[in-house]
C-alpha cells in the first residue's frame with residue numbers, strides 16, 4: 001500500500017425525492033482512499049453504504065436523486081459528480097468497477113461468460129477478438145476458475161454461486177480498474193466459499209495494485225480484509241480508523257454496539273447482543289445525533305446538536321460528544337474495555353514506553 005490518495009470524497013450529500021417526501025440517505029460523507037488499500041464500510045441496513053458507493057460511479061436513478069451542491073468526488077483531479085456523462089462512461093466500470101451480492105444482476109444470462117469478459121476487454125484494448133478471448137481465459141484462470149478454457153464456453157447459470165462470483169470478479173477486472181467497489185459480495189455465499197472469495201479479492205488487490213472499497217454489515221468480514229474501516233450510521237460516517245483502531249480502540253457507542261454484537265466462538269444465538277431500537281426514519285431525522293435515542297451513553301447535548309469529528313489519532317476520528325474534553329468519563333461495555341486494554345498494552349510496547357497509549361486510549365471513552 002502507498003500513501004498516495006486515489007479517491008477523495010468530500011462532504012457527499014445524496015437525497016431521494018419520494019412520494020412520502022425527501023429521503024436524506026447520505027448526509028455529508030468524507031473519506032480518502034489510498035492506492036492499494038482496502039477500506040471497509042460497515043453499518044446496519046439502510047445506513048447509506050450502497051448509496052454512497054453508487055454515487056461514486058453515478059449509477060443512482062437520475063429521476064429522483066439529488067446531490068448536495070457542496071459535495072465532491074475527486075478522481076484523477078476531476079469531480080465525478082460534475083463530469084459530463086460521456087467522460088463518466090470511461091470511468092464507470094472501467095477505472096472504478098463494482099461487484100454486487102448477486103452476480104446474476106450484472107452478468108448477461110444469454111452470453112457465454114468468456115465472450116462477456118472478452119467484450120469487456122475489447123472496450124478498452126485495441127486487440128483482435130481471438131486475443132481478447134485468450135485474455136479472458138487467462139483472467140478466468142487468475143480468479144481460480146478450473147478449466148478456464150472449457151468454462152469460458154459456459155453460460156452464467158451453469159456455474160455455482162461461488163464460481164459465478166469469481167466470473168463477476170474476472171469481468172470487473174477486465175478493464176484493469178484502479179478501484180474495485182465490492183458491495184456485500186459474499187453475503188449470499190456459504191462461509192467457506194465466502195472466505196475463498198475474500199482471499200481472492202485480497203490477492204488480486206496486491207497483484208493488480210488496486211484499491212478496494214468493501215461494503216458489508218458483517219464485522220467478521222471486515223476483520224478478514226480491511227486496512228481501514230469507516231462505520232456508517234444514518235447516512236454519516238461516525239467513526240473511521242485503521243482496522244486495529246476500530247476493533248481494539250473503538251470510541252463511538254455505535255461501534256461498541258456493533259463489536260459487541262459480533263458472534264464469537266462461544267456465543268450462542270440466545271446470548272448474542274443486538275443494539276436496541278431501530279435506525280431513524282430518514283424522512284424525519286431527529287434533532288441532534290441520530291443515534292441518541294438508541295445510545296445508552298447519550299449526553300443531553302446529543303439530543304440537541306450533532307457531534308463533530310474528534311481526533312483520536314492521526315488516522316482515527318469519531319463523531320461522539322463523549323470525546324469532548326468536558327464530557328464525563330464513561331466506562332464502555334466490558335468487551336470493549338478488554339479490547340482497549342489489549343490495544344493500550346500493544347501501543348505501550350510499540351512506543352517503547354512513551355505515553356501514546358494514555359493520550360489516545362484511556363479505559364474510559366476519552
Ligand SMILES: Nc1ncnc2c1ncn2[C@@H]1O[C@H](COP(=O)(O)OP(=O)(O)OP(=O)(O)O)[C@@H](O)[C@H]1O
Nearest residue numbers: 016023025044045046047048049050051052061282
Ligand atoms: N432509489 C431510491 N429512492 C429512495 N430511497 C432510496 C433509494 N435508494 C436507497 N434509498 C434509501 O436510502 C437509504 C440508504 O440506502 P442504502 O442502500 O445505501 O443502505 P445500505 O447501508 O447500503 O443498506 P443495505 O445493506 O440494506 O444495502 C435507505 O433508507 C434506502 O431506503
